Every structure is written in structure tokens, then in C-alpha cells.
Amino acid sequence: MRRTTHLLFAAILPLLFSAPAAAADIWYEVRSPHFTVLTDAGEKKGREIAMRLEQMREAFGVVVNRDHVNIPVPVVVVAFRSTKEIRKYSPIFNGKPVELAGYFQPGTDRNYIALDVTSYNALEAIFHEYAHMLLNGNYPAMPLWFDEGFAQYYExxxxxxxxxxxxxxxxxAGYVFQQFRLMPIEQLIAVEHGSKAYNESGDHxxxxxxxSWLLVHYLFDRKKLKEMSDYAYLVGSEHVKPVDxxxxxxxxxxxxxxxxxxxxMRGITVTTYTLNRDILPAEFTVRQLDPIDAQVVLADLHLxxxxxxxxxxxxxxxxxxxxPANLSAHSGLGYAYLRRGELDKAGAHFREAAKDTKDARVLYYSAMLTHLRGTRTAEGLADMQQKAARAIALDPSFADAYNLLAYADAGLEQFDDATRAIQKAVQLSPRNEQYxxxxxxMYIAQRKWDDAAAVFTRLKxxxxxxxxxxxxxxxxxxxxxxxxxxxRVSMRGDQVEVTGEDSAENQAPALARVRPAVESEPQPGPTPMPLIDKRPIEFLKGTIVGIECANDAAATITVSAAxxxxTFHTADRTHIVLLGADSFSCAWKNMKVAINYRATGANAxxxxSVEVQ
Incomplete structure (x- = not known):
């Protein structure tokens, strides 16, 4: 996947879609079944963009033969009426906003698509990352070459x-295939996220x-998706070498x-499909936004x-x-302070936002604060259950809420309920390894040893x-x-603990403790109150230069900034709070990040927490 924001460095063509002068300062919100579009380019333009995105989503289902297509993180589109307007939100390079037609900005609570409607085919600027989003929400992990090839194919x-x-x-494609030989297949299918062929710029x-695009094109055209599925299973689940x-x-x-x-390669053709259903304009709702509501959305895009x-x-x-009573502004600030590790400020804003909210993510982050503060009493876990359940009621496709509900259920040793909740999270986000x-x-907690072994065999x-x-x-x-x-299986703090004995004379110690996906420090049994780390949490933005991971869970991240x-150290890399990524990776490099840390010395x-940008 192309990391961070996906840009289209296209020449901005003459005005093709002009917004009415009367709509210059008016923002409209168009809601379709799966997207929200905000635009100052007029209601008609907002409807056109929403329709196109719905068609693209429906097309994905047709191409991969799926009746239901998951979008695990909501998508909000901001369509600007001019190049001048989008430049106020464009990524900065060498101190200046980048000229672009559109970009895709991923997030943990929502994904943003920003577009300049005066640019020809601005939506194509984001189709590559949009394809990755659809794959992540609907397919288990696939080989890297398939993911990138499909994204190019869909683009x-x-x-x-x-x-x-x-x-x-x-x-x-034409020029490159004329000038360069194809990679040997055994090299292509061996490329991984840490490979030079994937990370270093150049002809390779x-x-x-x-x-990768050519091979995926071949697979679809020759109707070899069943064979592709078998191949992915052999590599991912049975650990068969790619060539074999x-x-x-x-x-x-x-x-x-x-x-x-x-x-x-010498006879590539275009394939025509038909959408399964008409997407009707009656499925859309439109409203003119109050100016302050538009300001909140634009500030959230900046955030x-x-x-x-x-x-x-x-x-x-x-x-x-x-x-002062604007719930969306409180929600945005709650999220901002949560990212900075300022939990008290975040909690105050989330409490205000939750008073009359219909936003599932407000309830989710309120429950997450309970977890981050280490409140693992029965009352605290019950509060997390209630908030997570309310979030799910508002958004049944919210995978993170099911994950948090499962965590609270497990803390109360309600393992059957926890298993059902985390199964739903996996269904909604099949590539999330933490889920x-x-x-x-949870299979271990239920003594379902074979089911547990099947899961961990894939993950190893x-x-x-x-x-x-x-x-x-x-x-x-x-x-x-x-x-x-x-x-014996039990909960000890927030860990699943399994103990066993080989004989009456030879008792085995605790075999292992496996933490739930939502990580926090263990609290085994009744113990004295833990010491509170009173060092202030500080904030830094920069670029990862390298990561050193020890054989245990420790890691040291080197970041270049200003x-x-x-250098930042953690004794347990599975414990840190992550935003913008499903799990910590020792292979991260040249990635923009926002770091929250407690100082231990100069530049250390x-x-x-780590937020991947």
C-alpha cells in the first residue's frame, strides 16, 4: 500500500465543473447509503460525487463476486469548489502546500477524501487507496503483489x-514493458513489505x-480467482513456500x-461488467449546513x-x-487530546459530546478512556460494555467497538459473549491481526484448543x-x-491465564498468559496501588529513521524531527497506544509519525503512543 496520503500530481486543467456563484459560501451535506459528501460547489456536484463513489463500491462487489461490501471506517468526502480552497488543506512539502487534484487521508475514526472539483477526473486521484480500503475490509490477508496489483487494476x-x-x-505500462524485462516470477511473488523492490524508488x-497489475489482470481475465484463493491459503495458513x-x-x-x-502482455483487453442494481437518487439526503457546522468538518479535516x-x-x-454546546467540536477536541495523551482534557470533551450524541465513535472513545486510565473494576468494565454496545447500536459495522466490547466481556470472564463480539470484529476487519x-x-479461554491453534498457526x-x-x-x-x-483457565488482571498439571506430584507452573487485543498493564490479584508516573506526556512529530526490536517485546524507535x-524506548511494543495502524511493526521506516512520550533525557x-500518518 502506498503509505500516508495518496496524491495526484496532475496539472490542474481549466475549469470543467463550475460552481454557481450563489453557492460560493454555502456548504451542502449529501448523505448516500455509504458515504457523506460535503461541498461548497453546489448540491448537484455533491450528488454526482456521492453517486460515483456508490457506483465504485458496487462495482467492487461485482468484480469480486460479493453481495455485501464492508467499509469498516466511515468515509467523508470534502469536495472543494476551487484549487485555491483545497490548497488550505493540502499536505505541506518544503514549506508549501502541494498542488494536487485530490488526496486520501486515512484515520482511525474516519477516512477523508479531499477533492478539487475543478480538476479533471479528480476522483481517480484516490482510487488506488480506496481499493486498498475495500480489500482490507473484505478480504483476509493476501500476498503483497496481489494487493498492489489489484489496487492498480481497480485504479x-x-x-x-x-x-x-x-x-x-x-x-x-506500455513504455515500461517496452524498455524493461519482467521480473522473474519467483522474485515477484517473494516481495514483502520490507523488500527493496517495494520500498526503494527506482525502476525495480x-x-x-x-x-503485479499485469498478473492480477491475467488472473481476472482467465478466471483464476479460485486458484488465487488456494494459493493465498497455502502461503498464509499452511506456510508453503510461494514457488511450491x-x-x-x-x-x-x-x-x-x-x-x-x-x-x-501482448494482447491485454478491457472487460465489461454490469452493476447488480440501480443506485437511486431517492436514497440520498441533502441539507444545507449551518456555517459553524461546515467549520467543524473543515477543522476535523485539518485534525x-x-x-x-x-x-x-x-x-x-x-x-x-x-x-459552547457544539457536540461535534467537543468530539473533535476529545479526539485531539486523546492523541496527545492528555486524558483528562479528552475525557472532559467526550463527556460533553456524549450528552446527546448519535456518533458511535464518541461512545467508543469514552469507553477507550476507561481502559487507558486502567479502570478494570467490575463497574468500570460494565461501563465499557454499555458504551461499546451503544456504539454498536449506532453503527453495526464498527469493528473497533466489537473489539472493545469483547475486551470488557473477557475482563468479566464472560468468554462466550467475548468470543461472539471478537468474531464479529474479525468478520468486519479480516486483516486485523490484533483482532x-x-x-x-478467547478460544483458549473456552478450551477450544484446535480452533485456537488454527488461528495462531496463521499468525505465526x-x-x-x-x-x-x-x-x-x-x-x-x-x-x-x-x-x-x-x-484451569481464568482472568488474572487483563490477561488470560492458563495453568495445568502433568501429575499429582509434578505441577506445571502457569503455562503462559496471553493478553487481549486491547493492551494495558496487568493487575494480578489484590496488590498495592501502583505508582503513578507523574512525568508529563510530551508531543513530537517527525519521521521514523529506524526501529530496533529485541527478542522480547522491547523496541527502540529512532525519529528525525527538526x-x-x-530515540524512544518501550519495554513492550505490544502495549503502546497505536493510532492509524492495526499493529506495531518492526519494519516501519521513512514513515511520518506523531509521538507521545515521557522524557528520559535530551532527545530521548x-x-x-504512536500515530502513523
């Missing part, structure tokens, strides 16, 4: 009413993307597939961008000065070292438990 899709055309070549990276999996799933050697692909977060807080505070690990833990090949290590430990635990004469190198600190 050039065209939709006209009920007709979909798919398979148009990227603009650079360009070829990787285009050849290729021969077992496709009945082809790498040399045979290479030859077929080189031949296929989700690394370059504008301080400005966003100032904007939201100014809105509350003018409108999968939590599901495996994770590219995330912490997840892979946890899976190895869990598999060892499961084997010991199956061989023990007596097994011309200096900073103990890590509290």
Missing part, C-alpha cells in the same frame, strides 16, 4: 450508469507495481507462468492531517467559544515480529494444555 476502472469497464492499462519498484504454492494451486511452474504472462493538527485544535477551540490474536485467546507467519512471537508462544501453550491432565535525532523518552 483505472470506469463506470457509466450500470456498465463497468475494467482492465485499462496504466499510462506508463515501478516494474513491481506494473507487473504456485505449482500446487495453479499447476504451473514459475517458468510456465512467466511464459504465459509475457504472451498475455486528521499531520501538518495541521495544532491549527485544528485552535480552530475547534474557537468554534466552542462561539458555540485475530484476541479471537485465538506474520510480518509483524510481535504478533508472530505471540503466536509461537500461544501454540506452545496450547500444546502443553492439550497434554496436561487438568487445565534536524535532530530522537519512554514511548506512550
Amino acid at each position: 483505472t476502472i470506469t463506470v457509466d450508469h450500470k456498465t463497468i469497464q475494467l482492465g485499462k492499462a496504466p499510462e506508463s 519498484r515501478t516494474i513491481f507495481y506494473l507487473q 504454492a504456485l505449482q500446487r494451486a495453479f499447476a504451473l511452474t514459475p517458468a510456465q507462468l512467466q511464459k504465459q504472462l509475457e504472451s498475455y 486528521h492531517e499531520m501538518d495541521y493538527q495544532a491549527q485544528a485544535i485552535t480552530e475547534l477551540e474557537a468554534i466552542l467559544q462561539a458555540s 485475530a490474536a484476541f479471537l485465538g485467546q 507467519s506474520s510480518e509483524n515480529g510481535a504478533v508472530a512471537g505471540q503466536a509461537e508462544s500461544a501454540l506452545e501453550l496450547i500444546q502443553h494444555a492439550k497434554n496436561s491432565k487438568a487445565v 534536524g535532530k535525532k530522537w 523518552g519512554d514511548l506512550f
